[in-house]
Amino acid sequence: MADKPKTSKAAMRRQKLEEATDMLRCLSFxxxxSNNTAIYSFLACLEMKPENTWQEACNPSMGITPIIExxxxxxxxxxxxxxxETIRDEAIKHFVEAGLLVRNPNCPTRPTNSGKTCYQIEPSALRLIHRYGTPDWPLGLTEYLSSRERVIKELQRKREFSRIPVCxxxxxxxxxxxxGQNPLIKxxxxxxxxxxSPGGIIVYIGDAENKFLHLQADYLKQLCVVSLHQPKCRTW
Structure with missing residues (x-):
């Protein structure tokens, strides 16, 4: 009996890209x-090599540089x-907002702009990914999508818990x-x-996560200072 022809590396890469694209679309991206940068980043965060099966996906903590490598x-x-920054803005940020990735799971208090910032596939998402290509995928996808809002809220709650209150x-x-320097800002x-400076007014506060955390735009206008403009909100 003749051996089956081996699948080329290029073909395996194409297949993984197609499957990852399909998965992200199923997850409502x-x-x-779900552009190429996002797809490659998604595969990297799962340590998915072209020859791996989806059941072999894992969720190590990875920074941007290891993802690129x-x-x-x-x-x-x-x-x-x-x-x-392109990878962070075009891929990672959207995954974090959607609850697919968890930022700094090993150190929630780490500054956003820290060189040690890392990301990890959220555990329930990893369990779903393991079911891709199996008969359990449709049901698993339905269950995951129905619970995703709860997962996002829980991740947001944990992030809020670690934030620094300022009066x-x-x-x-x-x-x-x-x-970072935020404890000093407080x-x-x-x-x-x-x-x-008793009686002073705090006109502006911004940090790595929110450049316009606090902005007294009207007060700046009274001082004839050109006001800062908040960027438009992104949707994922």
């Missing part, structure tokens, strides 16, 4: 969120080191992301300002 090593696509001079409360607003 639109064309912009994995894509180059196993799919032959090179991303320059200065494209890290503004007006008595209004704000919260800033943990880590001290400046709550301790330095009342002592050395």
């Amino acid at each position: 639109g064309p912009r969120q 994995f894509i180059k090593r196993h799919y032959g696509v090179k991303y320059a080191p200065n494209t890290r 503004l001079p007006s008595g209004e409360m704000a919260s800033i992301s943990p880590g 001290q400046i607003i709550e301790e330095f300002c009342p002592r050395f």
Whole structure:
């Protein structure tokens, strides 16, 4: 009996890309969120080599640089080191917002812009991915989609729990992301300002997660200062 012809590396890569694209579409990611960059990043976060089955997918914690290296090593696509922001904005950010990826699961208080920031496939999503291509996939997909909103809310709750509360001079409360210089910002607003600039107004607060956390645009106009403009919200 003749041996079956071996599938070429290129063919296996194409098949994985097609399957990953189909999976992301099934998970309600639109064309912009399932572009090539997103697909390769998705495969890297699962450590899915072209020859692997979906049942072999795993969820290691990976930073942007290891993701780039994995894509180059196993799919032959090179991303320059200065494209890290592109991968973060065009792929990773959407996956985090949708609850597919968890940011810094080993250290929720790590600053967003830390060089140690890493991402991990959310456990219930990994269980679903293991069912891709099996008779259990349709039911698993339905169950996952029906519970995804709950998963997203739970991840958001955990992120909010780690945020730093800040009391503004007006008595209004704000919260800033943990880590980095933000504990110092809290001290400046709550301790330095009342002592050395009593009656002052906090005009602007921004951090790595939200550039427009607090903005007194009308007050800036009164001072004839060109106001900052908030970017349009993205949808995934």
